[in-house]
Amino acid sequence: MGIVVQKFGGTSVGTIDRIKNVAKIVTKTKEQGNQVVVVVSAMGDSTDDLLDMAHQITSTPSSRxxxxxxxxxxxxxxxxxxxxxxxIGFSAISFTGWQAGVKTESVHSKARITDISSERIVQELxxxxIVIVAGFQGVSEEGEITTLGRGGSDTSAVALAAALKADLCEIYTDxxxxxxxxxxIEPKAKKLKEVSFDEMLxxxxxxxxxxxxxxxENAKKFGVHLVVxxxxxxxxxxxxxxxxxxxHVKVVTGVAYDMDVARVQVIGLENKINALSDLFSTLAKEKVNVDMIVTSDYGEDKINVSFSITSSDLQHTLAILERYVGSCTMISHEDHLAKVSIVGAGMISNPGVAAKMFEVLSNxxxxxxxxxxxEIKVSCLVPKEYAISGVQELHRSFELDHE
Structure with missing residues (x-):
């Protein structure tokens, strides 16, 4: 008998009938002799509904x-x-994140898990x-309720699996x-039987x-046996x-895309030795996640810095930069962009993959x-209206539509 952690997303518990279906899946695992911990998200679109209600009251609700x-x-x-x-005759108990001992940083909306005190879960097992834990949430050292940000229930499930030394962590989705x-967007996409942690990351x-x-990342770090x-x-x-x-049979394993991307350019930044470290440290302290970065010379003792961020962080980032840079520095931005990427561990030993990607997009x-x-990915920032066709062309050109 082992411990199995099962996570069910919002679609999987979106209706009463689907909740009953989840109960059948859970009990089947229990009847196989396992101890079962279930992590669930909010039902369907209920999180969006709650956000909508908040924004009907104020355009700037407090994160707490x-x-x-x-x-x-x-x-x-x-x-x-x-x-x-x-x-249906099974003994079960539900816990919120804080009841389950999920401890986090003192950050609202994007907290990271720092520790899990699993004694109460272990006792109920x-x-x-059957122990059911609310995903996406925890409690800070100050006793404040926190959330883990987008995809937080996945993180909750893997963290619990690591803390409990579970034999298996199953991520159930739609x-x-x-x-x-x-x-x-690509009907010829093929399901992968297995994929490496690095490629999946x-x-x-x-x-x-x-x-x-x-x-x-946590599954790789703690050696969690993970199945989707x-x-x-x-x-x-x-x-x-x-x-x-x-x-590797295939050089490229998959093609990914992100439609929520913006580009920011800082023009004429003073080219001091610590200019870049200061700039990006400032953004990091404000929880702005920066992806692509390109620098170039701009006249004498000046540089241009371009970087990509999520579109939802754009206004926040512009406000930070307005406070940070001097009056001699200009800030520009471009929204309505997308990132198209190819991923594959086989790229390490196969030169010319990036050149082929550029050729496909150019054609x-x-x-x-x-x-x-x-080592295992190439990403290109493109206008949003070209993203879907770019994914389809790359998928075909790298023969991912073949078994």
Whole structure:
């Protein structure tokens, strides 16, 4: 008998019927002799509904009160699922994040988990109960309710699996695994039987929403056995694992895209030795995540710095820069951009992959605004209206539509 952590997203618990379906999946795992911990998100679009209500009251709700509001969504899900399990004869108990011992940084809306005191969960498992934990939330050292940001329930599940030394962590969603690209925009996308932690981390960071990057990062760090599968159909999912193969059949594993990107340019920044470190340290302290960075000379003792951020951070970033830079420095920005990326561990030993990507986009008359690379990924910033066609062209050109 082992410990299995199962996470169900908002779509999986979006209706009462789907909650009852989740209960059947959970009890099947329990009947196989496992101790089961279930992590759930808020039902369907309830988080968006709560946000909408907040913004009907104020355009600038405080982050503390937003966390207080949004965490109620998961409380609805955990209590309903506990009732569904009890109704079919299984002993179950629901915990909020703080009741489950999930401790976080003292940051609202984007907190990171610092520790999990799992004693209460372990005790209830020993009492032969199914434990249901609200994802996406925790409590700071000051006793403040916090949320973990987008994809926080994935992170909650992996963190609990690591703390409990679980044998398996299953991420149930509305798709049946990880695909070579988004099957909603490319019907020929293929499901991957397995993918390495490093490839999945890049895909998740680059826009593949099936798993949150922090969840993948923690799974790799703590050696969590991670599987992505569907809560709607009973089929084999995708295993996320360490890369053991020495050679790769395909150079590129997948194509990802992110439609929420903006570019900011700081023109005429004084070229001091600590100019870049000061600039990006300032942004980091304000929780602005910077991706692509390009610098160039701008006259004598001046430089231009261009970088990409999420569109939702644009106004916040511009406000920070207005305070930070001097009057001799100009700031410009460009919105309505997208990032298109190819990912594959096989790139390490195969030169010319980036050149082929540029050629594919050029032949499709898609302009490239910025480029960034790593050993296993190449990303291009393009106008948003070209993103979908770019993904489709790259998917076909790298033969990802083949088995």
């Amino acid at each position: 009160e937003l966390d207080m509001l949004l965490t109620t969504g998961e409380q609805v899900s955990i209590s309903l699922l506990a009732m569904a399990l009890q109704e 020993k009492n032969d109960k 798709v049946d695994g990880v695909y070579t690209t988004d099957p909603r 890049e895909l998740a960071n680059l826009g593949a929403v099936v798993l949150h990057p922090r969840a993948v 599968r569907s809560s709607l159909v009973q089929v084999e999912g995708t295993v996320i694992k360490e890369e053991h193969g020495m050679e 499709a008359d898609i302009p490239i605004k910025m480029v960034t690379t790593s």
